[in-house]
Amino acid sequence: MTMRTPSICAVRGLLAALSTAMLLGGCATQSTQGGHDPGRLPGGQQPAFAAFTITRTGGFAGVSQRIDVASDGTVRNEAGTVIGHIEPADLTQLRSLLTGKEIRDEATRGKSSGSGKCADGFNVTLVMGDLRVSDYTCGRPSNKPAFSRVLELTSGSHVKR
Numbered sequence: 001m002t003m004r005t006p007s008i009c010a011v012r013g014l015l016a017a018l019s020t021a022m023l024l025g026g027c028a029t030q031s032t033q034g035g036h037d038p039g040r041l042p043g044g045q046q047p048a049f050a051a052f053t054i055t056r057t058g059g060f061a062g063v064s065q066r067i068d069v070a071s072d073g074t075v076r077n078e079a080g081t082v083i084g085h086i087e088p089a090d091l092t093q094l095r096s097l098l099t100g101k102e103i104r105d106e107a108t109r110g111k112s113s114g115s116g117k118c119a120d121g122f123n124v125t126l127v128m129g130d131l132r133v134s135d136y137t138c139g140r141p142s143n144k145p146a147f148s149r150v151l152e153l154t155s156g157s158h159v160k161r
Contacts, residue, residue: 047104049095052128054154060120067154069094075159084159094153098128103146107133126150 055066066078073086073094086094097103121138126147133147142148152158 047099047129047131049099050129052098052126052131054124054126054151056122056124058120058122063122069154075154084161086153086159090153090158094150097146097150097153098131100146103133103144103150104131106144106147107131109143124151 049071051068051070053066053068055064057064067083068076068080069086070076073088073091074082075084075086077083118138121136123134123136125132125134133144133150135142135144135147135151
């Protein structure tokens with residue numbers, strides 16, 4: 001069997017497909033540590049916006065990627081290289097989404113009914129402080145619209161070089 005390197009167009013197409021899949025696909029996983037629900041803050045406290053990390057693993061090729069987003073909107077790849085900045089209006093929207101109740105509720109949601117693993121699905125996880133939201137994309141509708149919007153705002157044309 002011969003292995004070939006994908007063209008830049010194929011890679012761009014894959015990234016576009018991932019963005020679409022993030023909006024349309026996936027299932028959630030739930031995580032708790034020491035009895036603390038990571039989707040809720042004790043005493044009804046307002047969560048603070050902070051730097052966060054998004055990881056994406058899986059797919060047929062065994063992808064493992066990470067980006068780190070600083071609180072000022074600077075986006076770095078897993079090597080720590082700055083790959084761009086999130087525009088101020090998008091950063092404001094990210095702050096609102098990541099400190100809102102909806103995404104904390106989404107952190108506690110389990111898998112959607114009828115969903116499962118597929119040959120080219122991806123696990124995507126966001127971690128910001130005690131907030132941990134995961135989704136599994138496999139071309140199915142997502143039950144996490146706030147998380148999907150966060151993923152959209154941290155990729156593609158929303159990150160300026």
